[in-house]
Amino acid sequence: MSQNYCYFNGDILPVQDAHIHISDLGLLRSYAVFDYFRTYKSKPFMLADHLERFRNSAEELRLTLSLTDGEIGSIIDELIHKSEVVDVGIRMVITGGYSLDSMAVSDPNFMIIIEPLPVMAEEVYSKGVSLKTYEFLREVPLIKSTAYLNAIKLQPMKEQYDVWDLLYYFENGVLESPRNNFFIFKHKVLITPKDHILKGVTRKKILELARGVFEVQERKLTLDELWEADEAFISGTTKRIIPVVKIDDRSIGDGEVGECTKELTQLFDEYIEAL
Amino acid sequence: MSQNYCYFNGDILPVQDAHIHISDLGLLRSYAVFDYFRTYKSKPFMLADHLERFRNSAEELRLTLSLTDGEIGSIIDELIHKSEVVDVGIRMVITGGYSLDSMAVSDPNFMIIIEPLPVMAEEVYSKGVSLKTYEFLREVPLIKSTAYLNAIKLQPMKEQYDVWDLLYYFENGVLESPRNNFFIFKHKVLITPKDHILKGVTRKKILELARGVFEVQERKLTLDELWEADEAFISGTTKRIIPVVKIDDRSIGDGEVGECTKELTQLFDEYIEAL
Incomplete structure (x- = not known):
């Protein structure tokens, strides 16, 4: 190394x-x-x-x-x-x-x-990933504290359920993945949870770029809405935008990487290229 | 040192x-x-x-x-x-x-x-202490993890409210202090919360000693019951049994160290002396 x-x-x-x-x-x-x-x-x-x-x-x-x-x-x-x-x-x-x-x-x-930067498999971007919902509210969600005990403790669930990561929710509100923010598209409207989450810097840039192209809503996102989503993705510093095609046992949209997600990814990639 | x-x-x-x-x-x-x-x-x-x-x-x-x-x-x-x-x-x-x-x-x-062992002022035992209730449920309460960020973050509240420590509750259930277990006496029955708390070793010894003398109930303790308590105390490794005479703005019982608490303290002290 x-x-x-x-x-x-x-x-x-x-x-x-x-x-x-x-x-x-x-x-x-x-x-x-x-x-x-x-x-x-x-x-x-x-x-x-x-x-x-x-x-x-x-x-x-x-x-x-x-x-x-x-x-x-x-x-x-x-x-x-x-x-x-x-x-x-x-x-x-x-x-x-x-x-x-x-x-x-x-x-x-x-x-x-x-x-060293983690290396992401190309496949996660081209095929998308699956998540498993898990009810959990972090103690102090707005502070980027080192409190990841639960996230690490739950790692074996990923293998057990054969999913790429977890998706925290609390009561009927969707929140975030342990290290990533979460978004859906519904009728070309980009929706992302607003409260009880850590507001990622990549999330901020995505919202900024999306506002030129899509309607954007930062608000409570319910579990019911999750199951009706057309597309979904997670965002993060090293992951950028990773499409989510399955949550628990349900396909999101048609189970393929969605067109709006692709468009947003291209906007983000172009922004990075132009740096 | x-x-x-x-x-x-x-x-x-x-x-x-x-x-x-x-x-x-x-x-x-x-x-x-x-x-x-x-x-x-x-x-x-x-x-x-x-x-x-x-x-x-x-x-x-x-x-x-x-x-x-x-x-x-x-x-x-x-x-x-x-x-x-x-x-x-x-x-x-x-x-x-x-x-x-x-x-x-x-x-x-x-x-x-x-x-080094912390030194407790004799006065906390003879006069009792005051607590302030605070709604908080720890992420993983049953594991003795190092997760004390919230406990330390809230320390200034003790000075602000002129109390000795906090008393966590969640919804209508009384839980524990950040580093201590909590008990009340009502009609000479010793009651202590059972779930969503870290089960202290001193708590265990207290319950064992108390069972010979008092009726003991480990169960959910509601906030309403708290305000009706005759006596209250906290327990811990270094604190042993510290009487609680005031919670928020309300006196517990007559606001003096209670007789049952004194009796239990004596039992505990005798147990330690005999070691």
């Missing part, structure tokens, strides 16, 4: 050499938030949006980031420059710091980690 | 020297469970119960503890022996290990950390 670097509390060092003391409140109490984004053509994609969300999440936990956006941007540039591949994933994490009593928040620990 | 030691993946070392790599799934994804107990007269209190709960929590996350109870007991004895004080707190943590893609579970990281 190629050597990647990270920033940790003021130092830049190889990722493999970066350690944190075991009294960290992120480790002992899950008191931490993060953000994750990627580069295109070696430049961070939508960095300003990710930084804004990261600062908001940190602020909700009363954690202060001592660096300016400019300083963080410079560190990221240096880390990317040190990387041996063109495009990478970038994870920023801020924790409650080293705590004497494992409850009191202290000076935050802040790290920026360069990671 | 006195020097404390810890066990980390096979080594015994001073706590201050123990570090974990930043790719740990406990840090990045809150994929970790723990247990916490204390010593009395330099011996771990109810170790078998804590180990059983710890193993159950770990198993729920598909994490396997490679050491036997006997081996863990020996390590704990050595750590206690190295400590410079008579009685200590002991924290065991097991995480999903170092993950290449920050989702896949790997070989667990396992640590046992010796911590």
Whole structure:
């Protein structure tokens, strides 16, 4: 594996050499938030949006980031420059710091980690994927916290049900996948859940691009509407737009990748190409 | 501060020297469970119960503890022996290990950390404390996971409302405090919530001791019943039994530490003395 670097509390060092003391409140109490984004053509994609969300999440936990956006941007540039591949994933994490009593928040620990980008099979885009619904409401859905215990705990369900991922719902409202936002098309109207979800930066860009072409509705999406959808897809930083053709045992639309989803994917691809 | 030691993946070392790599799934994804107990007269209190709960929590996350109870007991004895004080707190943590893609579970990281015991003001026992109700249901309440983000996030409410701690409820059912179990007495019957809570080891011992003297009911406890309670208290490893005399703006009973609570406290103290 190629050597990647990270920033940790003021130092830049190889990722493999970066350690944190075991009294960290992120480790002992899950008191931490993060953000994750990627580069295109070696430049961070939508960095300003990710930084804004990261600062908001940190602020909700009363954690202060001592660096300016400019300083963080410079560190990221240096880390990317040190990387041996063109495009990478970038994870920023801020924790409650080293705590004497494992409850009191202290000076935050802040790290920026360069990671290899996951590789997606071409087939997921050309054929679409299947999801399984699962009732679950995250404790603090609006904060991008490190709370993924449930998501990881449920991983074996994917194999058990032979699906690509889960789709969380709560009561009769569709929410999101554990790491991705969710959308449907119905009569060429793009609909995506509005509340109790983590608002993805890719979601934001998709809505922006879609508004020029489709009617767009951000609102509560019910389970009943889900079963009547013409098309569906999930979105995310590394996944971009992945068509969903089956949910539980039901086909979405005719069970093929839909035309509106294809059109939106093309818009997104063109936007990326033009960067 | 006195020097404390810890066990980390096979080594015994001073706590201050123990570090974990930043790719740990406990840090990045809150994929970790723990247990916490204390010593009395330099011996771990109810170790078998804590180990059983710890193993159950770990198993729920598909994490396997490679050491036997006997081996863990020996390590704990050595750590206690190295400590410079008579009685200590002991924290065991097991995480999903170092993950290449920050989702896949790997070989667990396992640590046992010796911590100084918190000191409780005598006044909380003699005068009792106040709580504020807060609606909240933990994601995975039965597992002793490290998910305390919400508990820490809400800490400023204690100062804001001038209360000692919060009392979680969900819909009309009383649950627990962020780190403690909750009980009431009504007509000398001891009642404590049964579901959607973390079942404390101190709670278990209290119920065992109480059964000889009081009628005991483990069942759903409603908010309406809360306001009608004669007495109330919280329990925990370091707190033992702390009387609750006020919840929100309402006095519990006559607002003084109740007689049944005093009797139960005496039973518990005598049990500890006889160890």
